[in-house]
Amino acid sequence: MTLERFVAICMPLRHGELCSTHGTLHCILIIHGVSSLPWMISVYIFFASASHSFYTKSDMCFAEKFIFHSWQGHLRSAISQFYFLIMVIIITISYFKIMRVARAASGQNRKSTWKGLRTVVLHGFQLFLCLFQLWCIFIEAAVLQIYPMLYINVRYFNYIMFILSPRCLSPLIYGLRDEKFFVALRSFVLCGLYKKQLSN
Template identity: 70%
Template structure:
């Protein structure tokens, strides 16, 4: 009994710590979103618009994944239709961020390697089309996975109350393998795109001189950081398989590993976007700083 109480206390402690991280990251992202809407140049420039898409995507995904984490840890039962809605939105936005990062990498490639075509290819109209393409591509894995689920599951299972997790939508083992294969295919294409852009930008950086060289190397570092963020997102896809294997061995080990994975591969990649653009971009950083200082002055 004492061991169970201690274990429950430790779990509560971990959940509370995660809430602190989630609230902190959400506050930072909301401040950055407010900064984005404060100047016309931000919502008329492709790279800033795509940055805002990643911020909104991360906010929504963090919020929903946190709800799922709480439901899972405390074994709350909810109706299947509600779990389905949460799953559809979280499944969509788990892909939106990495696909948008790939689009941001291509925008940097066009800006540095094809500067004469940048205004044409990265116009506000093209940006809107790009956002629609990003969401369409991100929704395909979810559509395929849920089509198989609805074809395989009985009608009564859609109205049952259960603990909400992605595992309840996997009826056959091959569904999990198919889901993983689709995700790996997406990330392979994204990785190839980023490596291609990195190599092309590096060639331009070596040939450039003066201010152009400085700007190009800055773009190169940004692409490198995108690659790191995508790597963390890719590792996140392998986590369920590791956790499923550990669950068969030891429950406490499974809980500890899932906790570590959540912080390292779900929370961490979602706070890299503010670091990359919110702090490294001079115009955005100065606007953010001015907005934050104005808020502090008003409080005083």
């Protein structure tokens, strides 16, 4: 998403060439393949290491149950930190250049400059929230060892805060800017008490 925005703003004449449907499909397949490789290895090691009695136990299901060896946990942490570092570098460099181009394109119009920068900052904040989910595994593992009963609540919080809300943030904010949507939402939230008619 970051690189697509970078190409669209910083290289608009090459956007159609670089962000074609065919190229996007290949990028999505590569991203899914690279990101699923560590989990596939963990699952294979799990099936090779788990005893028959493990399958008959009644217990909570979470990712830490698939880790039988200490080196698996260290490898999982190293991969998450590597992904985090690479994505922070890509997002920071891309959005720094995007903000420079947006400021230069706006010229002396401060209102337009502020509007463009605000949109860029919103997208950056949204991506950093998504990025923080790579740290959730460390928080959840620590909570599981210290307060096992709190583990489920922390997982729900992390899911809503760092997986669900970043994906809802942008549509909600853009929707609230639309007058008709805002009026309809306000009427819905106030259970129909707000009776202002929508303008055509």
